[in-house]
Amino acid sequence: MHSLGRSSKLISRRLLCSRFSALLEAATHVISNSAGHKPRPYFISVVCGFPKDFETSNYKPGKYGEDSWFKTSTPNADVLGVADGVGGWRIYGVDPGEFSSFLMKTCERLVHCVDFNPQRPVNLLSFSYCELLEQEKPIIGSSTACVLVLDRENSTVYTANIGDSGFVVVRKGRIVHKSEEQQHYFNTPFQLSVPPPGCHHRVLSDSPHSANTLSFPVQVGDVILVATDGVFDNIPETLLVEILKEVEGVTDPVKLQMTANSLAAIARALSFDKDFMSPFAINARRNNIYATGGKPDDITVVLATVAV
């Protein structure tokens, strides 16, 4: 065991400066496990989704219509994120997807910065927001956002959520954690926004610090779903749990991808179903709005399981 440790140091010194860092990580995984260190969990994650205008649009990586997502990992953390651009900007000639796309891409870049703190995903959102203002090309629009970070050191997930996107954690067939929807009023979620100059007063703009933050420990085999409101407004919770509990403890990414695909497909099918009482319709009725059927919207599904 001792020589194994020493040889691992030699190997790591040789490999440290080369491109084989992935190999190194796998090697240290094996070695550290055999040396009895604490197990470090990681995400096996997949993505699927449909833009609202699926039949007529082209696929663009990282976006589904006005929704956007990212997933990345560092040696210490795994990060997932989704953002839903507010569609109302279209009538002002602004592309709503630009804002959410920029937000997610900048979050991804920030994760790889030196000062990334896995325990404060809110910082990701606020710095990403500040970066928006430092762009030469002016970016206007607004979007909701949800960022989820797994800190490998202590097997804890830290989340930050603004608006009506969200996440759900399923363990042993039950939902153990989920995010709360933040809305000002019906169909108007909390949103990060950069209005055009002169329109500050007319536009809803929420601070990144108004995000809901949650943190909780996770166990191996937990299923985590991060999605935009296209999923949560169309799939009832019971159906969601039914689907998600199938993949508990699954480490095969192909199986996971199949589940994610079916989730997205179900959401899309239900959204165009005119008679189905979707959660959106139920919510609308609670607010004295007579609505039936699903809500056609962009659908983004980021599905992950925790493994060691």
Place this chain on the structure above:
Amino acid sequence: MSQSSTTSSEDGSKRANSESVAVDSVIDFKGKHFGLESTSEDSDDYLVSGSEGTMIDVERFCHADYRIEQYAHSVLDFSSQYGIDLSISYTAPNITGRPSKYPEYGDFPQTFAMRTYGAWWERAPSRLKEIQPQNVSEIPAEDFIAIFETYNPGAVIRVWAYTIAKTWICLWEDKEFYTKPLYIPSRARRFTPPLKRIQLPTKTIRLEFNHQRLHYYTEIDAVLLSGKKFNTRNMQHLLDYYERQRKGSILCKLQNMKFRPICRDNYQNRLQHFLMHDLDKFISVLSDVQIQSIQHQQQQQVQSPSTGEIKISKIGLKNMPFEIMLKIFSYLDLKSLFRVGAVSRFLYDVSTHPLLYSELNLKPYWHLASTELLSTLAKRATILKKLDMSWCGCTVQTISPTEFKKFIQQRGDSLTHLRLNSTKFLNASCIDTLGIVCDNLKELSLRNCSPSPPLLNFSCLANLKNLERLDLFQTVIESDLLLTMLENNPKLKHLNLGKHNKEYEFTLYLITLYALPAFCSVAVNMDDVAQHIAKYNKQLISLDMWKAHFLSAQGLLVLSNCHNLEEIDFGWCLREASLGDSLREFLTQCTKLKKLFLAAVRGLTDRDLEYIANLCPNLEQLDLMGVLGISKERYIDILQKCAKLQLLDLCFCDNIMDYDVALWSRTFKVDIKSCQVPNDFR
């Protein structure tokens, strides 16, 4: 075939000219073998022999055939960047790691961009005159380094490496930079200059840029180093060897020669005797020999076909009057001046005359500047007027702050121009001394002088009362001190407060966006400065507040008191919704305006552009980058009414097409910048 080998190490630092970036990596260069006879093959031992220039076979220090490629790991230092400190857009850290946008071409925020471009700043009213311009010339100077340029390539002019022997060596220099016109197609470029082969492993790369001939900002995505890995176990031998080398070639030869003079008894007496009696005879015999040989030569000349009387003149350089010699030497750069002083006593006397040292520019010699140099210069420069020590002392602590302080104390009282941009040897007592001793200062430039954590206390600068130019770009000083300095210097003509914001202000700025009243008082920082300027510095000609956040329309309004303003840069300021009448008021009062930069002032409207067109007849440079919602007619209006316009920056503006820009550029003879970045940047 350039077979430079690079050894892997952790960091990278880049330095750039107006910009520099330092990248750490240990670079080991395989040298040529000139008649090298190595008698030992043992890797722990080496013997060097050879006729000229001893070279060492460094190859044996490398791991055989293990080539690696590495990208820059971290940035040690830079002299300017376009983005603000905590941002990841257009900042220096973007040059580390793999290239993110290459081979795409365009203006991407994921790259490293610098503050200025082209020759436009030389044409502005605030242009600087180089101190001792004859110093800035080409430096004589021969695996690979690849620089990924994604926008407007062609700015790199020198590549330096910092060796283990603690010296900087220039690996490549663009010798034709000043003579040949630049043509590089507008495409992303992976630039691999041919590097000079050196024998030393190095740990740091520095890039120097000169953007004079560039059309627009240049942006760099990554720096790649490739080569062989250096075996650090043998480093000590190499270091010792080069330590010995540094002592000088004669000493080295002596050491190698194992020379021991054989002295007879009482040699001391004999020496004295010789010096007292025989030396004069010796010299006269020598000069006789010399005269004879000259006569011999002249006789030969006389014998050759002549066109008339040949004047045999014995007048040479050493017969010139002293003043003529001074005039001739005043054209020499500093290095040549020192060299010429080593020729003879007479030339030494001329070359050390204080009149030749009234202006000193040590910026081109940043890699050689040391404490010894400073003390030597202190002895000669008794009437020092202008001093430029920019870039000296960076990452290599060869100038001690105490020595600099002594230098200033001795020679600082006659200083009128002082430039200490990007220096790393300044500490609190240096600044104190500056403030106390140099009260005749007319120009003070302290660009990029705030290391983090900030350790400089600038309060003694409040003593300076004669300032005409103050440059604090990227340097943060306490606002009280700044206000006091503004009050004390009514003759101030040029002021640069670009990027004048502390780190924490970045997050506070975020909070002020949500108009939390509790924090508003911090937000009016620059407005205070503007008020002071309007009250005390009415002679101001140029003001640069680029990215000095927290300037509001109110500040703009009060600045209209400075009627002499010719140049103003409000880029990335004035973030509020609309400027109201402040711009109109300002333009009405400041009619001499030649340069107006309003990049990313998003609140500009058609009306504001109307004012610009109607109220600025003398306008030469106008920057409207990133301003949305302006109609095409306004641009045409400006182009028509501002007859002297030379530069118009319309990047990221809407409502204009490429053919519009081309047409306007031809019709009005104005350099118009525009670029369209694809909407979905990755």
